[in-house]
Amino acid sequence: MSRSTFSVLFYVNRGKEKNGVVPVMGRVTINCTQSQFSCKKSIPLALWDAKGNCAKGRSKEALQLNRDLDNIKAQIIKHYQHLCDREAFVTAEMVRNSYQGFGSEYETLLNAFDKDIASLKKRVGKDRVISTLWAMQLSRKDTASFIESHYHRKDISMLELTPDFIKDFAAYLSTERGLASGTIWQRCMWLKGVVMRAHYNGKIPRNPFAQFHISPNCKEREFLTEEELKQVMTHDFEDADLAFVRDIFVFICWTALAFVDVKNLTTDDIVDINGDKWIVSHRHKTNVPYQVKLMDVPLQIIERYKHLQEDKFVFGKLNYWSICKKLKKVIAACGIEKQISLHCGRHSWATLALSKGMPIESVSRVLGHTNIVTTQIYARITSQKLNDDLTMLSDKLNASFSNIKMA
CATH class of the missing domain: 1.10.150 (DNA polymerase; domain 1)
Incomplete structure (x- = not known):
């Protein structure tokens, strides 16, 4: 194994000469890698010995500077040896940082x-x-x-x-x-x-966690089936607040919007396209543009709460935590024993859309995802959808192989 080369050199920065005085710089070299630093010293250019890398002469100023440079070099050597005792390899930058007090040793x-x-x-x-x-x-x-x-x-x-x-x-x-x-x-x-x-950023020479992997093992995303969604939509609430929360949740189930996007939804975001109403905006979370066609149910909900519109916000001022708390009561009142959150409305929409044959690319676009892999996580394929697809495949294969007899 070849030994590492290590040296400390001092020089002056002629480019920053001012009134004949130049700053003194240092350079650490290890195995052809270099790192410069300021010695926080200065000297008249005429007193610097470029070949000897030190001040020349026996003047008081020259002798003091050379003592300071010797001390700096001794300190750098000390830090270099200390790092060598602890690390498999040492770079010039590590030594410089350690000497200056903000390097990896102190991080x-x-x-x-x-x-x-x-x-x-x-x-x-x-x-x-x-x-x-x-x-x-x-x-x-x-x-x-x-x-x-x-x-x-x-x-x-x-x-x-x-x-x-x-x-x-x-x-x-x-x-x-x-x-x-x-x-x-x-x-x-x-x-x-x-x-x-x-x-x-060079604070440590290696990443000790580079090979570490852990799976989140997330629970299956909860969602409402088509029948459960109908239960929620048709339940008659005497409490107007619970009815309002139910309607906000149903609106999410029919538009696939996140709550924050519903909260920020304004009348300016609802536009006419070919005679139909659409929501055209950007996802708050990712700033990805999305387009959602407003079907009859969400249009009815918007019209129902037109009186709440304030500063162009379609549903007025919404409080996330207040609605979350009341949503639990809504779901329980409908006889559904699932842990349903506002975000489950997006899962419900995605699952329902896929089960009805909507291409996953279109589902991803409506959800506003930047990666279709995310859509595959959110949009669960139901057993009914799988059964319908396999039945369709079975019918096609039976028709194609109807005249084939096993030998």
Whole structure:
């Protein structure tokens, strides 16, 4: 195995000369990789010895500078040796960062988490929603609890991370925190992302979690069957508030809109196309354009609550948590024993559309998905649809092979 080459060189930056004085720079070289840094020193250009890489002469100024440069070199060598004792390979950038006090040796996991959280905060309201920030903050909180529980420390150096860390973290979330598999997957993905970005930005030489994979094992998406949807639509509610919540949910089932898109729906988004009413807008979550033709049922619902329209909002001002709470009562009153949320309306629409033969590409377009794989997750093929497809195939094959006899 060839030995690594290591050297420290000092030079002056002539390009930044000012009144005959130039800044002194340093350069670390390891195996042909280089990294420059400022020595935070300056010297008259006339006193610099380019060949000796030091100040020339015996003046007080020259002697002091050379002592300072010798001290810098000794410190860099110390950091280099310390990194070599801990790492399989060391780069010039790692040594420079370690010397300057902000490199991988000083980067801790929770500190990296905090930096990513601060960066995400700036994006909330632009291309990220507040719930995404909350999810990352929860992952940071659980990571901190895990470090304190298993390592009896407040934080841990990024260099100390091993593949076992995230595996033990997942086990901790399951056994000690009692979280569901989908939540464990989310917490681990946030942690993995923080470490991946630290590696990409040169803070750590390797990504210890690169080979870690965990399945979310999500539950089957709940949805209403055609008969259950009819039950909800025809149930007579004496409470006007419950009737309103039912109508909002039915509107979602017939348009495939997410609640936030229903909340933000304005009269400007409803346009005439070839004599029919359409919703033409962009998904709040992905900013992907979508088009939904308004059939008779959603048109009736819009007309029913025309008196609530305020500032062009079709259904006035909606409160998500208030509607979610009342939706549980709506579903229970209809005699349906399923855990139905507002988002299940989208699942119901997608499943119903596929069962009626709508191509998955069209379903994906209406749902506003950026990837058809997402549509395949949301839009469940019912056993009825599978039975109809196989019956159709059976009829065609029987007709084609009717004259064929087995030998």
